Amino acid sequence: MYRVLCLVIISLAVGSLASSQDKKQPDAKKEPAPKVFYAIPLVAKPGEKQKLVLRGKNLAAVKEVKVAGAEGAKVKVLGAKAAGVPNNYPGERVGDSEVELELDLPKDAKPGAVKLTAVNGGGDSNAYTLLVRDDLPAVAEKEDNGGFGTAQAIPAPCAVEGTIKGEKDVDVFKFEGKKGTKVRIEVQAARFGSPVDGFLTLYDADRKVIDSADDVNGSSDPILTVTLPRDGTCFVALIDAHDLGGANFSYRLVVKAE
Ligand SMILES: [Ca+2]
Ligand SMILES: [Ca+2]
Incomplete structure (x- = not known):
């Protein structure tokens, strides 16, 4: 009787172990959602x-x-x-x-x-x-645009589609500004999952900093709204805040009247 009881208990234990494994197995095999x-x-x-x-x-x-x-x-x-x-x-x-x-x-x-x-x-x-894309004219970024002397001329308003192509890449654009015009310069990248953590700097024709921006409104995408202090060429420089870059580091840079 004792032996029979033991066998029953063991078979029950094995049975419950097997059934709990049966239940666990599909979950363990299930691939994670994308x-x-x-x-x-x-x-x-x-x-x-x-x-x-x-x-x-x-x-x-x-x-x-x-x-x-x-x-x-x-x-x-x-x-x-x-x-x-x-x-x-x-x-x-x-x-x-x-x-x-x-x-x-x-x-x-x-x-x-x-x-x-x-x-x-x-x-x-x-x-x-x-x-x-919205209605703004789309402009493709053109390398080499890594300095003031090689800045890419863009119309305003426009939206540049570009890439921080490698580590420490600097993308510089220039447009003609009028004193008193309120402009909005905005990077669209991190909010759309791009690995770019943009840092924007706006310079005047003498290459003096007018303003800069890094992270705005809880996003690492910078937005600058500036009333231009003078007539003349404005330079916009965009870098990755961590100096990272690569073929996947894409951004859209919007320049338009505020
Ligand atoms: Ca670039
Ligand atoms: Ca940033």
């Missing part, structure tokens, strides 16, 4: 079919990306892979995997409205807000 950090290129174009790469964490097994916020928008996943981090930068900042897409955006896609969500076996990612 996280989308940013898009390359960072700025998307309404009214165009375009290729873009989403970079983040756990994106290597993504087979579906959902788009919301623009009626008629379509997404096709072209591929996904693990993708190393440049210069041993923290993966939490630059991401360690990518999914490549073809995105067809309607003409009336509104800035701030378009959201992309990557899906893997672990579930949905965050809904990533895509940076969509």
Whole structure:
């Protein structure tokens, strides 16, 4: 009787152990849900079919990306892979995997409205807000623009689409200003997941600092609003506050009247 009882207890214990393992196993195998950090290129174009790469964490097994916020928008996943981090930068900042897409955006896609969500076996990612061009004239940054003497001339208003291409890259732009004009100079990067932590400095024609900005409104994106003190050339210098950089370090620099 004692032996029978022991066997019953052991088999019950083994049974409950096995059933708890059965319950745990699917969770242990479940892959973590993806996280989308940013898009390359960072700025998307309404009214165009375009290729873009989403970079983040756990994106290597993504087979579906959902788009919301623009009626008629379509997404096709072209591929996904693990993708190393440049210069041993923290993966939490630059991401360690990518999914490549073809995105067809309607003409009336509104800035701030378009959201992309990557899906893997672990579930949905965050809904990533895509940076969509507005009506400002788009200007591509042109290297070498690393000093006052080689500053890239831009119209105002405009929106420059550029890259802090490597460590200690300095991007300098110049525009003609009028005394008393109130201008707004804004970097759009970190708010759209870009690893760029922008630092902006505005100089006058004599290369004297008018004003500078680093982090504003709880974001590491700088915004300067300045009443120009004099007529003449204004220089805008943008750097990464940590002197980091690379092909993924994209930004949009908006210069317009306040
Ligand atoms: Ca650059
Ligand atoms: Ca900053």
